[in-house]
Amino acid sequence: MGASKTHIFTISQNELAQAAKVLAHPARISILQYISRQENCICTDLVDVIGLAQPTISQHLNEIKKIGLLHGTFEGKNLCYCINREKWVALQQAFHLFFTNVNQNCC
Amino acid sequence: MGASKTHIFTISQNELAQAAKVLAHPARISILQYISRQENCICTDLVDVIGLAQPTISQHLNEIKKIGLLHGTFEGKNLCYCINREKWVALQQAFHLFFTNVNQNCC
DNA sequence: ATTATATATTGCAATATTACGATGATAAAC
């Protein structure tokens, strides 16, 4: 096969896994950390800072955008990406709950 | 290429991404949740409960083991898997730090 | 209008992941 059998799991299991997948690449970790340190952020910066080709950065940004963690607004020719704080906090909470629940019932 | 360029990122970025990758599959989320609800856990149970073939479950368990999140001890012919609480708490802390740091500096 | 700059999209190659049948290893039960 090769594809995950998502249908045999719950929605929240799939959602958490999906979110984890976005964080499952050092480039995307690095991108999120960099954006959080800037007032705003343009792709060119990321290409220089991170050291991957422009299309690759663009793809990674898209992965992060897909789960609603980023929103970008064009300011002229520059695209300023920003973290969606609401979504960020929600995700943080989801991970927190998972870690806490598993740990509390742990054998 | 197809392989991540891990060498251009920091150790902690790679480690967090690596851990996220382990959580990036609903089967592994489900396995961890199930083990936490049991006194201990044997592979056969997981095969029945989750609904994936035994070799597939075994592979997923191995992924989780690789980052030290599980330790299994044989009790006769049964292998009892247990969550490594120390490692679990350390991972929880790593995710907590990441989420908090990014959020605090967020634009 | 033309050129330069910034980002997205397409197409493709290399590699990784997911899943399972078949087989192997080990220990309990008989």
Added chain:
DNA sequence: GTTTATCATCGTAATATTGCAATATATAAT
């Protein structure tokens, strides 16, 4: 010793991910 039960490993097919060159798009600057 043979059978049964439990788990791991091997081999392999299907699919997903990663990365980049080439190209497209869109705005700014000239």
